[in-house]
Amino acid sequence: MPVNVTMPKWGLTMKQGKITKWFKEEGDSVQQGEELFEVETEKITNKVEAADSGILFQIVVPAGTTVPVGTIVAVIAEPGEQPERIEGLHMDEVVEAAPSAGGPPAGAPEIRGDTRFVLATPAARRLAKELEMDLSLVPGTGPGGRITESDVSKYHEEGPPPPKITPLANEMARQADLDVSSIVGTGEGGKITKEDVERAMAVRIMEEPAQSLPFTGMRKAIAENMHASLQNTAQLTLLSEVDVTEMVEYLDLIREEHKKEETVRVSLNDMIILITSRVLKRFPVMNSTLVGEEILIHDGVNMGIAVALPEGLIVPVIHAAHKKGLLQIAQEARELAQKARQGTLTVDEVSGGTFTLTNLSMFEVDGFTPILRSPETGILGVGRVKEKPAVYRGEISIRAMMFASLTFDHRVVDGAPAAEFLKTLARCLEHPTLVMT
Amino acid sequence: MYDVIVIGGGPGGYAAAIRASQLDGKVALVESAEVGGTCVNRGCIPTKIWLHAAHLLQGIRTGDEFGIKASVQELDFQTIVHRKNGVSGDIRMGMEGLLGNNNVEIIRDWAVLKSPKEVNVNGTILEAKKIILATGSSLSVPDVPGLEEAALTTDQVLEMTEVPASVLIWGALGPIEVEMATLLNIFGCKVVLISESRRLLPREDGETSQRLAQGFREQGVEVLSRFTLESVQKSERGYTCLLSGPEERTVDVEKVLISSRKPNTANLGLEQLGLRLKEDDGIQVNEQLETSVDGIYAIGDVTGGWMLSHASSSMAITAAENAMGNSRKFSSHLVPRAIWTLPEVGAVGLSEEEAEQQGLDVKVGDFPYSINGLAMSRNEMDGAVKIISDARYGEILGVHIVGAHATELVGEAVLAMQLEATARELAKSIRAHPTFSENVVEAARDAARWALYLPRQ
Numbered sequence: 001m002p003v004n005v006t007m008p009k010w011g012l013t014m015k016q017g018k019i020t021k022w023f024k025e026e027g028d029s030v031q032q033g034e035e036l037f038e039v040e041t042e043k044i045t046n047k048v049e050a051a052d053s054g055i056l057f058q059i060v061v062p063a064g065t066t067v068p069v070g071t072i073v074a075v076i077a078e079p080g081e082q083p084e085r086i087e088g089l090h091m092d093e094v095v096e097a098a099p100s101a102g103g104p105p106a107g108a109p110e111i112r113g114d115t116r117f118v119l120a121t122p123a124a125r126r127l128a129k130e131l132e133m134d135l136s137l138v139p140g141t142g143p144g145g146r147i148t149e150s151d152v153s154k155y156h157e158e159g160p161p162p163p164k165i166t167p168l169a170n171e172m173a174r175q176a177d178l179d180v181s182s183i184v185g186t187g188e189g190g191k192i193t194k195e196d197v198e199r200a201m202a203v204r205i206m207e208e209p210a211q212s213l214p215f216t217g218m219r220k221a222i223a224e225n226m227h228a229s230l231q232n233t234a235q236l237t238l239l240s241e242v243d244v245t246e247m248v249e250y251l252d253l254i255r256e257e258h259k260k261e262e263t264v265r266v267s268l269n270d271m272i273i274l275i276t277s278r279v280l281k282r283f284p285v286m287n288s289t290l291v292g293e294e295i296l297i298h299d300g301v302n303m304g305i306a307v308a309l310p311e312g313l314i315v316p317v318i319h320a321a322h323k324k325g326l327l328q329i330a331q332e333a334r335e336l337a338q339k340a341r342q343g344t345l346t347v348d349e350v351s352g353g354t355f356t357l358t359n360l361s362m363f364e365v366d367g368f369t370p371i372l373r374s375p376e377t378g379i380l381g382v383g384r385v386k387e388k389p390a391v392y393r394g395e396i397s398i399r400a401m402m403f404a405s406l407t408f409d410h411r412v413v414d415g416a417p418a419a420e421f422l423k424t425l426a427r428c429l430e431h432p433t434l435v436m437t
Numbered sequence: 438m439y440d441v442i443v444i445g446g447g448p449g450g451y452a453a454a455i456r457a458s459q460l461d462g463k464v465a466l467v468e469s470a471e472v473g474g475t476c477v478n479r480g481c482i483p484t485k486i487w488l489h490a491a492h493l494l495q496g497i498r499t500g501d502e503f504g505i506k507a508s509v510q511e512l513d514f515q516t517i518v519h520r521k522n523g524v525s526g527d528i529r530m531g532m533e534g535l536l537g538n539n540n541v542e543i544i545r546d547w548a549v550l551k552s553p554k555e556v557n558v559n560g561t562i563l564e565a566k567k568i569i570l571a572t573g574s575s576l577s578v579p580d581v582p583g584l585e586e587a588a589l590t591t592d593q594v595l596e597m598t599e600v601p602a603s604v605l606i607w608g609a610l611g612p613i614e615v616e617m618a619t620l621l622n623i624f625g626c627k628v629v630l631i632s633e634s635r636r637l638l639p640r641e642d643g644e645t646s647q648r649l650a651q652g653f654r655e656q657g658v659e660v661l662s663r664f665t666l667e668s669v670q671k672s673e674r675g676y677t678c679l680l681s682g683p684e685e686r687t688v689d690v691e692k693v694l695i696s697s698r699k700p701n702t703a704n705l706g707l708e709q710l711g712l713r714l715k716e717d718d719g720i721q722v723n724e725q726l727e728t729s730v731d732g733i734y735a736i737g738d739v740t741g742g743w744m745l746s747h748a749s750s751s752m753a754i755t756a757a758e759n760a761m762g763n764s765r766k767f768s769s770h771l772v773p774r775a776i777w778t779l780p781e782v783g784a785v786g787l788s789e790e791e792a793e794q795q796g797l798d799v800k801v802g803d804f805p806y807s808i809n810g811l812a813m814s815r816n817e818m819d820g821a822v823k824i825i826s827d828a829r830y831g832e833i834l835g836v837h838i839v840g841a842h843a844t845e846l847v848g849e850a851v852l853a854m855q856l857e858a859t860a861r862e863l864a865k866s867i868r869a870h871p872t873f874s875e876n877v878v879e880a881a882r883d884a885a886r887w888a889l890y891l892p893r894q
Binding site for chain 2: 023038045166167168169171172175193194
């Protein structure tokens with residue numbers, strides 16, 4: 001009986017293969033297990049062994065041709081047999097097989113026991129079926145590695161044989177508490193080597209993390225908001241370095257003025273809130289939200305203040321900040337931050353924001369690119385104040401410098417007006433008295 | 438169209454051609470001079486004949502320790518040269534026969550690369566799917582004023598019919614230099630061995646260097662370190678060598694040995710193809726031994742580094758298999774070093790210093806020859822086996838043997854390392870008694886802290 005040789009299927013994703021080389025010519029005798037041809041796929045190049053012995057009667061698909069899996073590529077006949085020659089491409093059984101030699105491509109550990117073509121006696125197949133066993137796991141001891149009935153029953157009784165492993169690899173696996181039967185050996189005859197164990201250890205670091213954190217609740221909400229913001233808007237960040245020496249001096253003055261009142265505590269951030277909310281009034285488009293098909297320009301400035309919490313972050317809002325004085329802003333900001341940490345903020349207190357301020361100075365960050373809080377148009381990022389040599393009135397002197405970064409939605413406002421806003425804001429941060437004009 | 442064209446017919450090219458042919462490749466080997474390369478004609482093999490003669494002479498001289506009182510009547514160097522030529526010729530003939538037997542076409546001409554798939558051989562363009570460069574190395578005279586005139590090359594040593602009264606050997610003292618020192622010294626030449634670096638055999642374990650230097654001093658060789666040869670001037674009886682280093686000094690000798698080698702990379706068309714070279718002028722290759730140009734492989738001395746015959750012939754297997762479509766890596770850490778000095782040196786893997794530099798936590802095992810039964814019986818008690826192992830897993834990182842038959846014993850270490858045996862397992866291995874190989878097992882036991890035949894620590 002002539003036997004059709006088909007393009008094998010290596011793994012789930014293989015659709016076609018290119019025959020790159022025939023190791024035999026028509027008329028050559030072929031032994032079962034001998035290399036017959038070489039196949040190149042998108043992933044690997046490997047050799048295909050003959051599943052039967054006989055004479056290579058016909059090469060249907062010559063080297064250099066790509067054909068789908070299951071295509072008849074050759075015919076092996078018994079000596080003297082003269083079957084009809086095959087014309088054109090024909091499909092036959094799809095043989096799912098593992099590549100014959102060379103093992104998996106480097107760096108791609110494969111899992112043992114995946115589908116592969118197995119040589120087995122009919123009795124072995126029957127027994128395996130009865131015992132509901134995967135034949136491909138059973139090592140064959142018959143001719144050419146054929147699995148016999150006794151191989152199946154032995155495997156059933158004794159379980160899998162221990163894998164071949166070098167002493168060093170074994171010691172490394174033992175100390176790392178790795179299951180050697182899960183490691184694919186790439187050494188001689190599939191022996192597990194040091195390199196294989198090192199690879200398994202590296203994979204485990206990734207697959208078995210030390211800790212698993214739930215991705216739910218606040219974490220999940222933040223993730224969704226941030227991701228949606230980045231996906232749905234056209235964000236752009238502008239950066240300016242600002243000389244805040246005057247503001248720092250002004251702040252010292254206020255602190256000195258109110259040093260006897262315990263309830264009054266003012267920070268630089270409070271001043272930035274005040275100044276930003278005043279400047280926003282002059283650039284209405286920066287104090288807007290994009291909702292549906294409309295850009296809503298807001299009359300009042302509701303300033304969101306990002307507060308870091310152990311489990312995430314929350315943005316309470318100072319409503320009508322543009323109307324409030326410094327001491328009031330300072331007090332409200334402190335109360336809101338306290339409530340945020342206690343988890344007692346009301347829905348109102350975290351809603352209605354028109355612009356946001358985020359300050360990372362306490363982490364000694366110089367500058368960053370904040371992410372917009374949709375649907376707001378702008379967010380101001382504030383870095384730390386650092387004393388540096390700077391040119392002031394034509395001379396180098398030590399000045400308190402700070403970076404301010406403005407992220408804005410380019411769908412709503414273009415670069416030039418946004419830059420104009422940042423420029424004015426920077427100027428007012430440098431000279432706080434300008435907000436009075 | 439050939440599957441593989443191999444350029445160079447030394448131990449590397451020869452092995453590569455046969456391996457490619459075994460894998461059903463159509464192979465040509467291009468060699469402009471004699472097959473066998475440096476190894477067979479001017480290196481490993483001829484020096485072993487000379488060194489065996491030296492060892493015989495040494496044996497006769499020390500025979501009275503065993504009651505054999507013999508005197509040497511004559512040293513006929515012509516006979517040694519003759520024997521050397523005979524053996525080299527026999528090996529060449531065997532190689533040519535085996536190449537033919539493997540259907541390798543031998544082309545006797547100079548080859549120049551024209552493209553990654555074309556070789557120009559005297560005007561004829563041969564096409565090949567892959568090319569393996571195995572062009573070896575040649576002697577190079579260091580740029581020292583006056584040196585050329587005083588030169589005695591290693592090639593000339595192997596053809597000598599009389600021994601110079603004194604020779605200065607200078608440079609980075611590697612295997613070639615110390616073997617030449619051994620050979621010349623036994624035949625009565627006054628040898629001055631001058632190391633440019635801190636010690637001789639700078640790439641070996643520090644203890645190996647120490648043991649060998651001590652051996653040389655006992656044999657009457659003068660050993661100096663950290664000196665540079667500044668100039669050589671003709672003197673009445675030979676040459677005056679001016680040295681700089683810890684102090685200025687002069688040494689008067691009859692000849693100065695020329696032994697340093699450089700990779701043969703010139704006139705092969707490598708520059709036009711943009712083949713990258715390393716700092717030591719060897720061709721740069723990756724782990725698969727492929728050069729910076731796809732489809733061109735390089736093996737052996739032409740890749741610089743250790744320049745050992747067996748490194749070349751083992752690289753040949755990897756390169757040939759890869760040229761025939763595989764993708765195997767060359768295990769350079771498993772290349773042993775064998776040096777035929779008195780006593781011999783055999784080593785593989787990392788030295789103790791290298792292992793520590795790599796930040797490894799090492800456990801060292803030592804066993805001296807002096808308490809080995811066979812060594813005592815034969816009065817060959819100089820030397821020791823030193824095993825460097827990793828403290829955590831017991832991995833054998835390096836084995837350093839100085840002593841009788843070290844060049845053979847190192848094979849045990851290579852096998853153990855290749856099969857990834859741990860020091861603990863080597864410690865449980867059985868050796869015949871009395872043999873030198875017992876030392877290897879006992880050193881492994883010492884690494885595991887249970888050496889049976891050493892005093893308790």
